[in-house]
Amino acid sequence: MSEMVKIKINNVDVEVEKGTMLLDAIKKAGFSVPTLCYHEDLKPNGTCGICVVEVKGSPTLKRSCCTPVDRDGMEINTFSKKVKEARETVLKLILADHPDDCLTCIKNQNCELQSLAEQLDINETEYDKIFNEYEADYNSSAIIRDPRKCIKCGRCVQVCQEVQTVFAIDMINRGHDTVMGLPFEMGLGETVCVNCGQCIMVCPVGAIYEKSYEKEVWNALNDPSKHVIVQEAPAVRVAIGEEFGMEPGTVTSGKMHSALKRLGFDKVFDT
Structure with a gap:
């Protein structure tokens, strides 16, 4: 049977399984911690250092995504002055090594770095640009x-x-x-x-x-001399629904085929 331990997160008592990563324990307590390198489907490696928190008794800040709860009575602070300053410094250094072409970037308004800068209220950095x-x-x-x-x-x-x-x-x-x-x-x-x-x-x-072929596709659709056929990958009929707010795994074949025909494709090849 798994050992349960009691810890405090921002003075809130929470009981978690020993070995739970601090990030997951913090979420369970109802708090959030900014992350950048962390992805829920991948093994955490603590590369970026954005998710640092303060653990009472520890001389250094801990990266919550890869630091486990290892004892009963741990006390964690997720938004102390020390923590906030460390996160801001890390983010500013990352931004100093990153281009400023957000408006023309493919990920504009869908960029985790951009969102994080907004979340931490970072509008400028005092560091010189050093990107390669x-x-x-x-x-x-x-x-x-x-x-x-x-x-x-x-x-x-x-x-x-x-x-x-x-x-x-x-x-x-x-x-x-x-x-x-x-x-x-x-x-x-x-x-x-x-x-x-x-x-x-x-x-x-x-x-x-x-790589986008959008222009080539539109040119073909607007060419009356061409009979345009679109072929879909099998995963698309399921994955595309999430972009429209549907539950993950929702099959959208019919809707997608209708949309493609309305765009002007003569045939839809369902593989």
Whole structure:
């Protein structure tokens, strides 16, 4: 039987299973902690340091996503002055190593870094811009990689290696020069990448995203000499519903086919 322990979070008593990560215990107590590298479907690694909290008796702040509740009577503070200053400093340093092209970025208004800056009320940083001018990788037929916007969270590497077991990408270099990269400076299309897109799904910023063929599609639809057929991937009929507020797993085949025909496609090829 699992051992239960009693702890205090912001002076609120809560009972959790020993070994529970502080982040989960904090949520159970009804509080929230900002995160950036953390993703609920991946193993936490504490890369970014945004989720730090103060544990009474500890000389240093603890990263709540990967620090377990290890004893009875722990006292945690999630919004002390020390904690807030540390989070702001970490975020400002990340922003100093990130481009300021939010308005034209593919993830504008759907960016976790942008949302976090708003949440922590960070409108400017006193640090000089230090980001590296990496070139974008357009080699793949389906995925664009923009290393300039990489915040080094490691999510894409985790999902590629630990979930998909493809091992197309990895973190290379050290320190400030660390970046998600490819072997021998190859383009993504030259690697073992299978274009599954899971790296895109977990990327919190615009460092890796789908290559758009929207203009080519509209040109084809507006060309009366062409008979345009659209083919869908099997997962799309289920996944697309979530973007419209439907329950995860909702099958939307009929709605999607009707929408595609209204857009002007002559045939829908359901694989």
